[in-house]
Amino acid sequence: MGRVKLKFPDENPLFTTTISVRIGDINYGGHVGNDAILSIVHEARVQMLHSRGYSELNAGGNSLIMADVMVAYKGEAFYGDVLTIKIYAEEIGERSFELLYHISALRNNVPKDIAHAKTGMVCFNYETRKIAEMREELKEMLGGM
Numbered sequence: 001m002g003r004v005k006l007k008f009p010d011e012n013p014l015f016t017t018t019i020s021v022r023i024g025d026i027n028y029g030g031h032v033g034n035d036a037i038l039s040i041v042h043e044a045r046v047q048m049l050h051s052r053g054y055s056e057l058n059a060g061g062n063s064l065i066m067a068d069v070m071v072a073y074k075g076e077a078f079y080g081d082v083l084t085i086k087i088y089a090e091e092i093g094e095r096s097f098e099l100l101y102h103i104s105a106l107r108n109n110v111p112k113d114i115a116h117a118k119t120g121m122v123c124f125n126y127e128t129r130k131i132a133e134m135r136e137e138l139k140e141m142l143g144g145m
């Protein structure tokens with residue numbers, strides 16, 4: 001079986017944040033659980049939108065829904081770790097885009113990969129319950145403009 005592999009762009013990330021690992025993120029193995037990684041990805045995305053005055057219900061005139069997700073686990077994270085999440089945008093289309101998340105933690109002052117993730121985001125109109133065209137304001141934000 002082939003492993004999920006994500007290639008990150010060479011340019012600067014669209015957004016960077018830090019999130020502390022909470023006790024509720026820890027599973028029976030004593031490390032961050034796979035469900036918690038998805039929650040951390042969601043928190044980072046909402047922080048990115050909020051930093052630009054957006055939300056998932058109004059991101060430059062578009063509402064957003066997550067259509068798919070991929071996660072490649074690279075290492076363990078533990079209670080008290082401060083994770084750095086870098087977000088990149090790719091595959092910006094007329095109705096959808098991808099966000100890539102590079103999640104790391106410091107180990108002996110050296111960044112260690114914890115997880116790589118991708119979410120496929122789709123513009124959605126909650127009134128018509130249909131996929132919508134992406135507005136220019138959102139396209140510009142995703143392009144880093």
